[in-house]
Amino acid sequence: MADAATLAAASRRRQTRGRVLAYAALVLGVLVFAFPIWMTLVGSTHDVGSLGRGDVPLWFGPHGAENYASAWTTGGAGTRNTFTVPASAMLFNSALMAVLIAVGKIAISLLSAYAVVFFAFPGRMIAFWLIFITLMLPVEVRIIPTFEVMVNMNLTNSMAGLTIPLMASATATLLFRQFFLTIPDEYVEAAKMDGAGPLRFFRDVALPLSVTNIAALFVILFIYGWNQYLWPLLMVNDRTLETIVVGLTKMIGTGDSQNEWNTIMATAMMALLPPVLVVVLMQRWFIKGLTETEK
């Protein structure tokens, strides 16, 4: 008996030690991951001179307010580039693009998944497979011909051109299809008996039941839309339509030390804050969306 007691005590001690090490490793991990943001945040509160000289500050300076104000209203003085875009305009473009893509994708996927699940009509499987195959055609691999299509349709330099081609999504359709299949047949029977047609059933039953899935997908798609890079880079050269992610890298150019780094860092903070906030504040839906779209 005494043996068992000492063994148990030893195992408990080992467990405690393991847990302390685990916490230490996790805290270190969190710090390593946050460090790039910390340096950017700190950098955005110093003046252009000290950053350009290479004095790398680890703590905040006194110039935060003016740096953010200058980024927000003018996008910096633009010593290198002749023309700068205010961050406020770029943030508006990014937000509009992200919301349009997310809402558009969810809307058309809900409709097509509903059609595929709740109706039997000739060509149903063909339609499903046509949508399914697009999983294999990410925009990056067909970028030049897609761009040519946009030129022919006169859609370059427009918000429509920026968003509509990114709205077709096999992932969202598959997710909603999966979910609709779990709606019990009895619900449909009951609705039919009450004389409700397919549109009524969609509005009163299918749609309300999908709310959590819609929220989860919205988080994922908002981030997807906000973080688009190659597509806006190609589609837009009218700088009034510039998104903040593309605009930020244009401010950097080739990474000259003479850049207005304080304004650039303030702009970088503004470019990453909205999607990060969405993930942190909607964490539950974010993780649901991430894991459900993958399985």
Place this chain on the structure above:
Amino acid sequence: MQKKVIFRGVALPVALLLPQLLITGIFFFWPAGQAVWSSFLREDAFGLSREFVGFENFVDVLTDPNYLTVVWNTAVFSVSVAVLAMAVALFLAVQADKAIRAATAFKTLLIWPYAVAPAVAAVLWLFLFHPQIGIFGRMLNNAGIMWDYKINGGQAMTLVIIAAAWKQVSYNFIFFLAGLQSIPKNVLEAAAIDGARPFRRFWTIIFPLISPTTFFLLVVNLVYAFFDTFGTIHALTQGGPGLSTTTLIYKVYVDGVQNLNFGSSAAQSVILMVLVMAMTAIQFRFIERKVHY
């Protein structure tokens, strides 16, 4: 799978499908078809006429030493990003799984980099490793190591790998932690009672149990490194110095948009499409899960 109780009608379901089919047709199938078609064509120097050249574009692409360099870069880049991002994530997930009470709090603190755009992640790392204004860049130079990723190809590659992996750790962490938390605790207790040490327990019990997650993440990470890192590379190195950080996707962009070599760019697109299809098929074949496009 099909529901037993369904609605009748043809016009309504077709109308419901129409928006998605239209967008898919115009912006997916038409351009993909164009890519295949123009991969068999060649444009003259003035862009006035195109002639059919068969597989010549493919032969040219595949025998171009630059292309082979880029294939090698892509392999080094993708494997490094996948291994680095997965190893760090697995390590952190194992720790978070031990710290049971605080696991959720650490999850919040570790998942946010997922939301940072690849191009913005590149910018954050540029601030750290810029040879003149970055804290680490200056440290390295002061320590006598000639650090300038704009001149040194190996350093450029290292930096894009770090910037790309940093962002992807969050994603892997979420899946590894979920996988670890689904392992029944009594299995581990039984092993502990049998006297298996933690390290041995990890490799003989935990790791085999999460191997489906690991394989799934490997494919997702490779797909990410192949296709979603254009922004990282464009913002940090523009594929340079020379070709040292040019990946397959980046080369499609350079040849198509900057060099206006449409035939070659289209042939490269077609090669990439075949590659994506193969990766998607592998993923379905072995784990029956879907990629997220």
